[in-house]
Amino acid sequence: MIRRRAFVQAALAVAAAPNLSWAASPYVRIGGGTPGGAFYVCAGAVNRLLEATGLSPRVQTTGGGRQNAILLHRGELEIGLVNNIDAVQSANVEGRGDIRSIVPFFNSIHHFVVRADEPIYSLSDLDGQRFGLSNRGSTHDAAARQVFEILGIRPRYQNAGKGDTNNMIKDGLLKGFFATAGIPMPSILELQTTIDLRFLAFSDDEYAKIKRDAPWLLEDIVTPDLYDGLDAPIKSFSSLSVLMANKDVSDELIYDIVRTCYSNADAIRRTYRAAEVDAEQLERLVVPLHPGAQAYYHEQGIEIPARLAA
Numbered sequence: 540m541i542r543r544r545a546f547v548q549a550a551l552a553v554a555a556a557p558n559l560s561w562a563a564s565p566y567v568r569i570g571g572g573t574p575g576g577a578f579y580v581c582a583g584a585v586n587r588l589l590e591a592t593g594l595s596p597r598v599q600t601t602g603g604g605r606q607n608a609i610l611l612h613r614g615e616l617e618i619g620l621v622n623n624i625d626a627v628q629s630a631n632v633e634g635r636g637d638i639r640s641i642v643p644f645f646n647s648i649h650h651f652v653v654r655a656d657e658p659i660y661s662l663s664d665l666d667g668q669r670f671g672l673s674n675r676g677s678t679h680d681a682a683a684r685q686v687f688e689i690l691g692i693r694p695r696y697q698n699a700g701k702g703d704t705n706n707m708i709k710d711g712l713l714k715g716f717f718a719t720a721g722i723p724m725p726s727i728l729e730l731q732t733t734i735d736l737r738f739l740a741f742s743d744d745e746y747a748k749i750k751r752d753a754p755w756l757l758e759d760i761v762t763p764d765l766y767d768g769l770d771a772p773i774k775s776f777s778s779l780s781v782l783m784a785n786k787d788v789s790d791e792l793i794y795d796i797v798r799t800c801y802s803n804a805d806a807i808r809r810t811y812r813a814a815e816v817d818a819e820q821l822e823r824l825v826v827p828l829h830p831g832a833q834a835y836y837h838e839q840g841i842e843i844p845a846r847l848a849a
Contacts, residue, residue, distance in 0.1 A: 585807075604624075
């Protein structure tokens with residue numbers, strides 16, 4: 540069990556740590572995403588909670604989960620939101636092993652949507668078609684490219700922000716787009732106010748192939764109560780977005796951040812209704828826990844999977 544300290548004392552302990560680029564920072568720097576996106580909104584919720592405890596948190600606008608993982612590894616953020624897809628790539632493929640999980644935050648479900656007036660009825664029909672993937676390097680971009688690569692489907696990718704992507708779909712410049720997000724997804728609801736959309740589903744063979752080649756993805760469904768034009772549930776995949784930290788941030792500070800998030804889970808959910816700050820989601824984590832987070836879960840009597848022990 541770690542020794543408890545006041546938030547400000549914990550922050551000073553972080554500031555005294557040697558050889559880290561964030562060592563002299565009086566702030567808890569939180570990696571968000573692009574303004575208006577889920578990561579930015581959730582980072583803002585955490586920011587307000589930490590500020591109320593006496594810390595000086597600062598949300599940083601970033602390119603999203605992939606950039607947050609890089610900045611966390613470098614010690615240029617204390618905490619930040621990272622999707623499991625980006626975490627696996629960063630920690631297991633690119634060798635950025637200095638990131639640690641602390642709090643599961645929300646589940647992002649894969650959406651493949653196209654204009655309903657286009658003769659596109661399956662994922663394979665997207666081969667060679669102009670298709671939006673949100674900003675280059677974003678979790679949306681990485682997730683879609685991962686799926687299409689596994690399936691051998693090669694759309695003509697167009698990277699742009701959500702607003703620009705929606706406008707290009709309205710103007711007929713794109714056939715559709717991919718996004719992985721909490722549901723219902725606001726940009727889809729907004730787009731449906733002006734045009735009809737079709738939701739694409741995996742074939743049984745495609746679904747089995749993704750399950751085999753991307754085991755960090757979770758089996759999920761998009762239900763018809765969420766969107767217009769969806770008459771029956773469709774099978775999809777999802778991946779957990781997680782609040783993560785640099786491994787060398789003090790155990791005391793991370794303990795208190797984790798405790799604050801769980802104590803205010805309802806407030807976080809009011810800010811972003813897809814938020815699932817719930818310890819039952821620990822099984823879905825793919826990167827080991829920070830020792831400060833482990834201390835909190837042990838204190839609560841929550842069993843930690845052996846693979847997540849730092």
